[in-house]
Amino acid sequence: MRYGYWAPVFGGWLRNTDDEPQASWEHLKGIVTRSEDLGYDLTLIAELNLNDIQGIQAPALDAWSSAAALAAITSTIELMVAVRPNFHQPALFAKQAANIDRISNGRLALNVVSSWWAKEAESYGLQFDQHDDRYARTTEWLQVLDRLWTDPTTDFAGDFYTLKDAIVEPKPVSTSERPRPVIYAGGESEAAKTLIARYCDAYVMHGDEPAVIADKIADMRRRREAFGLPPMQYGMAGYSIVRDSQREAEAELARITTIPGLADGSPPAGFANFDQWLSGTQLERELKIREYSVSNRGLRPGFVGTPETVRERMEEFEAAGLNLVLLQMSPQAEEMERFSRQVMRAN
Structure with missing residues (x-):
């Protein structure tokens, strides 16, 4: 099992x-640099311009820019940075990402996200596509990226992007094991799963029970094999x-899942964003209200208990085919130390 964590870009x-x-940059820098000493393999740097956790203010x-700075001051950790195609023109992004990959000596990875938050796009004056159009745009965006990172010059004429004699040099670090930055993505609609199986290297899922994760992995393996492509990696929040x-x-679980103000109609600032997220995706609608407390269905896997209990639970997911967990913890510095010492290094 590889162990990753969400970088504290929202605090x-x-x-x-x-x-x-x-x-803050100081908090982010401290967490990520210390995580290398603790043995973590990867950090996910989420991309939202508005704070989805603590409220948009x-x-x-x-x-x-955080990823570029971290690339220069770290040496081993994989930097998986989220990117939303409707926020980034692909040719300019390909140049930027290739440069960051060079700075990190080949440690950059992408987490491609087909945007869900209409409010944010509207706030910044950006295009917000409807569900299937988002995945059509992402498909074309990934095709452009692959060409720019592979070919000396690129011409492209599509529904969303047009390029003429585009050049990206230097290109990302390329080895036989990693010919370009690893591309992770997640999604549960038919459009999302088809795109991921065809164009990505890893499938990242929201948290769930081991049996549910096993079924999702089996489904994606079948899709991947149908395209004649090599096996994928599988991660979960x-x-x-x-x-x-x-x-x-x-007791800690009870503390963090009590939503103040819900009964009297004055919930926290981020609750409206949670409602909007549910209405804008095709995720299962049976999400319990307490899952608002922790994003990405993070409580469903059941990583709550003694070190022995959590290690046993990790083994269940590993048996299901999972090879990466992306953890959230709080307070993050203290809990990452504890998890490294009592779960990761105790094996």
Whole structure:
């Protein structure tokens, strides 16, 4: 199993508590540089210009300038940076990403996200496509990227993008094991899964039970084989609470899943964004209200309990075919130390 974590570009990850840190470069730098010493394999740097966790008025760090800075001061960790095609012209992005990959000596990866948040796009004056159009744009965007990172010059004429004699030099670091930056993506609609199986290297899922994850992996393996492509990697989001006793872990779980103000009609600032996210995707609608507390269905995997309990749970997911977990924790620095010592290094 590879262990990754969400970089704190929004500050903390809990929506219901008032003691989470605000986003800052100093906090981000400290977490990521320390994570290399702790043995983490990867960090996911999310891309939103508005803060989806603490409310849109709260600070949110820019993903790509942060990634460039981190590339220069780290040496081993994979930098998986989210990118939304409707926010980035592909030829200019290909140049920017290739440069960051060179700075990191081949440690850049992409998490391609077909945008879901209409409010953010409208705030910044950007195009917001309807669901299937988003995936059509992403398909074309990835085709352009592949050409620019492979061919000496690129001509392209599509429905969304047109290029003439485009050149990207230097290109990203290329080896036999990694010919270009690894491309991760997630999605549960038919359009999303078809795109990911054809154009991406890894499928990243929201948190869920091992049996559900096993079924999703089996489905994507069949799709991948139908295209005659090599096996993919499979990752999943999860929120971890590791304590010396199950009782202590459950007490922390109860604390973070209590939504203040919900009963009297004055919920936290980010709750409206959660409602909008549900209405804008084809995800299952049976999400429990407590899952607002932790993003990406992070509580469903059940990484809550003693070190032994969490290790056993990780083994269940590994048996299901998962090879990467993307963790959220709070307070992040303290919990990442604990998880590294008691779960990762105890094996």
